[in-house]
Amino acid sequence: MASSEFRQARYKEKLIFELAQQSEVLPLPDDIKNSLPSSLISATAPKIPQIPEAQLVRHYTRLSQMNYCVDTGFYPLGSCTMKYTPKFLEEFASSEKFASLHPYQSEDSAQSALRILYELQNLLCKISGMQATTLQPAAGAHGELTGLLMVKAYHKFNNEDRTEVIIPDTAHGTNPASARMAGLEIINLNSKNGLIDLEALEKAVSEKSACLMLTNPNTLGIFEKDVVEIAKILHDKGALLYYDGANFNAIFGKTTPGKMGCDLVHFNLHKTFGAPHGGGGPGAGPVSVTKELARFLPTPVVEYNKNSKKYYLDYSIPHSIGKVKMFYGNFQVLLKAYLYIRLLGSNGLREVTDYAVLNSNYLLKKLKYILELPFEKVPRLHEFVLSAKNLKSKNIRALDLAKALLDYGLHAPTIYFPSVVEEALMIEATETEHKSELDKFVEALSEIVKIAVPNYIPKNTSVGRVDEVKAARNAIISWKDCRNL
Amino acid sequence: MTCYIPNINLKREMLEELGIKDIEELFASIPTDIRISELAIPEGVSELELKKELENITESTKKRLVFIGAGCYDHYVPSAVKAVAQRAEFYSSYTPYQPELSQGILQALFEYQSIITELTGMDVANASMYDCSTAVAEAMRMAKRITNKSEIIVPKALHWEKKAVVKNYTDNIGMHIKELPYSLQTGETFIEELSNLITENTAAIYLENPNFFGVLESKITEVKSIIGDRIFIVGVNPLTLGLLKVPGEYCADIVVGEGQILGNSMYYGGASLGILACRKEYVRQLPGRVVGMTNDSDGRRAFCVTLQTREQHIRREHATSNICTNETLYALNALVYIALLGSNGLRDLGIKIIRSAKELVSKLNKITGIEAPLFKGYYFNEFTVKINNASEVRDSLIEKGIEFGIVLEKAFPELKDTLLCAITETHTPEDIERLVAALESVC
Numbered sequence: 001m002a003s004s005e006f007r008q009a010r011y012k013e014k015l016i017f018e019l020a021q022q023s024e025v026l027p028l029p030d031d032i033k034n035s036l037p038s039s040l041i042s043a044t045a046p047k048i049p050q051i052p053e054a055q056l057v058r059h060y061t062r063l064s065q066m067n068y069c070v071d072t073g074f075y076p077l078g079s080c081t082m083k084y085t086p087k088f089l090e091e092f093a094s095s096e097k098f099a100s101l102h103p104y105q106s107e108d109s110a111q112s113a114l115r116i117l118y119e120l121q122n123l124l125c126k127i128s129g130m131q132a133t134t135l136q137p138a139a140g141a142h143g144e145l146t147g148l149l150m151v152k153a154y155h156k157f158n159n160e161d162r163t164e165v166i167i168p169d170t171a172h173g174t175n176p177a178s179a180r181m182a183g184l185e186i187i188n189l190n191s192k193n194g195l196i197d198l199e200a201l202e203k204a205v206s207e208k209s210a211c212l213m214l215t216n217p218n219t220l221g222i223f224e225k226d227v228v229e230i231a232k233i234l235h236d237k238g239a240l241l242y243y244d245g246a247n248f249n250a251i252f253g254k255t256t257p258g259k260m261g262c263d264l265v266h267f268n269l270h271k272t273f274g275a276p277h278g279g280g281g282p283g284a285g286p287v288s289v290t291k292e293l294a295r296f297l298p299t300p301v302v303e304y305n306k307n308s309k310k311y312y313l314d315y316s317i318p319h320s321i322g323k324v325k326m327f328y329g330n331f332q333v334l335l336k337a338y339l340y341i342r343l344l345g346s347n348g349l350r351e352v353t354d355y356a357v358l359n360s361n362y363l364l365k366k367l368k369y370i371l372e373l374p375f376e377k378v379p380r381l382h383e384f385v386l387s388a389k390n391l392k393s394k395n396i397r398a399l400d401l402a403k404a405l406l407d408y409g410l411h412a413p414t415i416y417f418p419s420v421v422e423e424a425l426m427i428e429a430t431e432t433e434h435k436s437e438l439d440k441f442v443e444a445l446s447e448i449v450k451i452a453v454p455n456y457i458p459k460n461t462s463v464g465r466v467d468e469v470k471a472a473r474n475a476i477i478s479w480k481d482c483r484n485l
Numbered sequence: 486m487t488c489y490i491p492n493i494n495l496k497r498e499m500l501e502e503l504g505i506k507d508i509e510e511l512f513a514s515i516p517t518d519i520r521i522s523e524l525a526i527p528e529g530v531s532e533l534e535l536k537k538e539l540e541n542i543t544e545s546t547k548k549r550l551v552f553i554g555a556g557c558y559d560h561y562v563p564s565a566v567k568a569v570a571q572r573a574e575f576y577s578s579y580t581p582y583q584p585e586l587s588q589g590i591l592q593a594l595f596e597y598q599s600i601i602t603e604l605t606g607m608d609v610a611n612a613s614m615y616d617c618s619t620a621v622a623e624a625m626r627m628a629k630r631i632t633n634k635s636e637i638i639v640p641k642a643l644h645w646e647k648k649a650v651v652k653n654y655t656d657n658i659g660m661h662i663k664e665l666p667y668s669l670q671t672g673e674t675f676i677e678e679l680s681n682l683i684t685e686n687t688a689a690i691y692l693e694n695p696n697f698f699g700v701l702e703s704k705i706t707e708v709k710s711i712i713g714d715r716i717f718i719v720g721v722n723p724l725t726l727g728l729l730k731v732p733g734e735y736c737a738d739i740v741v742g743e744g745q746i747l748g749n750s751m752y753y754g755g756a757s758l759g760i761l762a763c764r765k766e767y768v769r770q771l772p773g774r775v776v777g778m779t780n781d782s783d784g785r786r787a788f789c790v791t792l793q794t795r796e797q798h799i800r801r802e803h804a805t806s807n808i809c810t811n812e813t814l815y816a817l818n819a820l821v822y823i824a825l826l827g828s829n830g831l832r833d834l835g836i837k838i839i840r841s842a843k844e845l846v847s848k849l850n851k852i853t854g855i856e857a858p859l860f861k862g863y864y865f866n867e868f869t870v871k872i873n874n875a876s877e878v879r880d881s882l883i884e885k886g887i888e889f890g891i892v893l894e895k896a897f898p899e900l901k902d903t904l905l906c907a908i909t910e911t912h913t914p915e916d917i918e919r920l921v922a923a924l925e926s927v928c
Contacts, residue, residue: 006860008892016596030841032778035839036839036898042729049827050825050827053565069574085577088536092539094571098753102557102559102750102751102889103755109888113753138615138757158753183658219830227709252524253521255520255521256521259521268810278576279579279813327754330756331753334755341526343530343532346525346527347529348490348529352490355508412582431492433505462586464785464787466780469786471777472777476778477791478608480599
C-alpha cells in the first residue's frame with residue numbers, strides 16, 4: 001500500500017461571489033410599494049449573486065469532489081460511528097408524500113407519518129429498555145439538554161434542590177456544555193484504570209447530585225462492568241443515572257441501558273441508526289425514559305387510539321418540560337432511522353454490534369504493536385484509543401499521523417480525545433467495513449509510523465496542510481471580510 | 486437483513502486472527518446479570534417487503550391543499566437544489582474535522598455564512614442552528630453574556646412553541662421574559678411602549694418582522710433609538726429580504742430566522758434550519774460552528790472550522806453553547822436555493838407571493854361572514870382571517886381536502902374565531918378558486 005495511489009480532486013474553485021457579476025436590481029413596482037410600509041422599503045437590495053443552474057451545479061459538483069465521505073472510503077472517527085448507510089433510506093425518505101406534509105395539517109391526513117413516529121417511539125423504548133420516548137431533540141447534544149431538563153423537573157417535582165451533574169473524564173465531550181446549558185454545576189470524576197472509580201464516585205455523590213452522565217462503553221471503548229453498582233450508589237442518594245447513547249453500536253442485543261439501571265437515555269440516530277451525518281447534520285437525538293420520568297417528556301408524544309384506530313399527537317403530559325424545538329423533531333432523519341431498524345430487525349442489529357466489535361478488535365490486535373494501547377488488559381468493544389506519545393521524542397504528534405493518513409485516502413481517527421490518553425487516536429471501525437479496508441488501514445498506519453515527519457504536510461488532498469492558527473487569528477468568516485482585505 | 490455487514494463471510498478467518506472461537510468472547514466484560522438474549526423488536530425485513538408495506542400505508546395519504554404557515558411553509562424546491570444535496574460526498578460526510586480532505590463542504594459553509602450576512606446586513610453568521618426557535622433562544626443567551634443582564638422583552642404576538650423553547654433555554658440561567666403587547670387594530674407590536682418596559686436590567690429586545698400574525702412591523706426601524714445599547718434581536722422571514730430593508734439597516738445586533746423556507750421541503754416540520762447572524766463585535770459569543778478562510782502550506786486559499794475556542798469540544802462547560810451536530814445539509818440547500826434566485830429572483834419571488842396573498846385576501850373578504858385580514862397592518866405571505874365559527878369552518882374544509890389556517894384562540898384568547906393563514910408561490914389560481922368555492926359553500 002502506498003500513499004501515491006490516492007489523489008483527491010484539486011480545483012481552484014472560485015466562491016459564488018467571484019463567479020457572478022452583480023446585476024442591477026430593478027426598482028419595486030408601484031403596487032408592491034403601496035403594499036409595504038414606506039419605512040421598510042429599502043433603497044438598496046442585498047448583494048446576492050445569481051448563478052445560472054448549469055454553472056451552479058458544476059460549482060457544487062466540483063466542491064463535492066473535494067469532500068471525503070463514507071461512500072468514498074474508511075472513516076474511523078472514534079465516537080462518531082461513521083457507518084455506511086443503506087441507499088434505500090435516502091431514496092425512501094425523499095418521497096414527496098412525506099416532503100409535502102405540514103406539521104399543522106389535520107392528524108387524519110398525516111396518519112402515515114404519525115404511525116411511523118409512534119412505532120419509532122416504541123422501537124426505541126424496546127432497544128433502550130425504557131418506557132417512553134420523545135423524538136423532538138434535533139441532535140445528540142440537544143437530547144442531552146432535553147434529558148437534563150427532565151432530570152431537573154423530576155427533582156423539582158420531588159421538592160428536592162439538586163444542582164450538580166457528575167461527569168466522568170471518559171464521558172462524551174458535549175456532556176459538560178449540556179449540563180451548563182441546563183443551568184447545572186459540573187462535578188468532574190476521574191477514572192481509574194480506564195473505568196469509573198467507585199470510591200471516588202461515593203465521595204462525589206451527595207444530596208446535591210442530580211445525576212451522573214454515563215457513556216457505556218465509555219470513550220475508551222471499555223464497558224463499565226460495575227454499572228449496576230454505579231446505578232445503586234446514585235439511586236441510594238436519590239440521584240439519577242443518565243445514559244449517553246452515542247455508543248449504542250456496542251450493545252445492540254447484548255444489554256440495554258434499562259438493564260444497567262439507567263433512568264434515561266438519548267440516542268444519536270444520525271450515528272447509530274442509518275441516517276447519514278450530512279456533513280455536520282441534521283441529526284436526531286430522541287430521549288427514552290423510565291415510567292417515573294415519562295410525565296416530564298416534552299410535548300407532544302404520538303399515541304394510538306384503539307377505538308378510533310387513529311394515531312394522534314398527545315399534548316396532555318401532566319408535568320411536561322414544554323418544548324425544546326418547534327414541531328415534532330427532525331422528521332426526515334427519524335424516518336431514516338425507522339427504516340433502518342425495520343430493515344435490520346433484532347437479529348440484524350445484534351449482528352451490527354457483533355461485527356462492529358469484531359472489526360474493532362481485529363484492528364486493535366494489529367495496531368497495538370504499532371502504537372501504544374493504554375490499559376492493555378481491559379477488553380474493548382466497538383472502539384479503542386491508542387497513544388502516540390512514544391513518537392513525541394521524534395517530534396511527531398498524533399496530528400501528524402492523522403494528516404499522513406489522509407494521503408492514503410483514509411480519514412483520520414478522532415485525535416486528542418479523550419483527554420485521559422496523551423496524544424490520543426480514537427479509532428472506531430463500525431460493522432460496515434470490509435476486512436480488506438481494515439487491513440489497508442493497518443498497513444498505512446504501520447508505514448506512516450516509520451516514515452512520518454514532524455508537521456507532516458499532506459500532498460494528495462485538495463489542499464496542503466491548512467493553517468488553522470491563521471484562520472483563528474485573522475477570522476475571515478464571510479465574503480464581506482474578503483472584500484475588506 | 487445482513488447484506489450491509491460485509492465481514493459475515495470472513496468471521497472464521499477474523500476470529501482465528503484474534504485467537505478466539507466465538508464473537509461472544511469479545512463481550513465478556515458485560516456482566517451476565519445484565520445481558521439480554523435478544524432485542525424485543527421484530528425480525529428484519531427486505532427492502533422490497535418494507536417498501537411494499539409502507540406504500541400500502543401511505544397510499545391513502547392524499548395530497549392536501551394547505552394554506553397554513555406558522556413557522557413552516559411549502560415553497561417550491563428546485564430540482565437543482567435536490568441534486569446537489571443528494572450528492573453522497575456531502576450527505577455522507579462528517580463534520581469537517583480534517584480540513585485538507587473536506588474543502589468542499591467547508592467552502593460551501595463559508596458561502597452559506599456569506600450569503601446570510603448579505604441577506605441580514607450582519608457581519609458574521611454561524612454554520613447553522615437546529616431551527617429558528619433554538620436560534621432565538623441562543624441569541625438571548627448571547628445577549629445575557631454580552632450585557633450581563635437578564636431581562637428579555639419579546640412580542641406578545643409570538644408563536645407559543647417558540648415561547649416554550651425560549652423558556653427552556655433561558656429559565657435555567659435566571660433570565661426572565663417580559664411581553665410587549667400588540668394592537669388589536671393593526672396587529673403591530675406597540676413599539677412605542679418599549680420605553681415603559683425597558684429597565685436597567687434589560688439585556689435584549691426580540692422582535693419579528695413579519696410578526697407571528699404575519700403583520701409587518703412598520704415601526705421596527707425606530708427600536709434601536711429607543712433601546713440604546715441593549716441588544717436588538719430581529720427574527721426575519723428571509724424571503725422578505727429582497728423587498729424590505731435588511732435588519733442591519735435598522736441597527737439590529739443579532740438576526741435569526743427559519744431557513745426551512747429556503748430550499749427545504751416541509752417534512753412534517755422536520756426539515757428545519759436555524760439562521761443566526763450578528764455584528765462582528767459579538768462573534769466571540771456566537772454559538773455553533775463557524776468556517777473561516779485561510780491558506781494551506783503552499784499559500785493556496787483554504788477553509789477550516791475556526792474560532793473553536795467558543796465550542797464545547799474545547800471549552801467544555803465554558804463553551805458558548807453545547808451545539809455540536811447542526812443542520813449543515815439544510816444550510817447547503819439554502820445556499821444553493823438563494824444562489825439560484827440571486828437578488829432579482831428573491832425580489833421577484835417576494836413580489837409574486839405578495840400579489841397572491843393580496844388576491845386571496847380580496848377574494849376572502851367578499852365572502853359573507855369573513856373579514857380578511859382581521860388586522861389592518863401590512864402583510865407578506867401570512868394573515869389573520871376572522872370567520873364566524875372558525876373552528877367548524879376549518880373542520881368542514883378539512884373534509885373537502887383543504888387545510889385552511891390554524892386556530893389562534895387557544896394561545897390568544899382575545900382572538901376569537903380567528904385563523905392564521907398563509908399562501909406561497911406554489912398555490913395556483915385554481916387552488917385559490919377551490920378554497921373560495923369551499924368557503925362559500927360552508928360559510
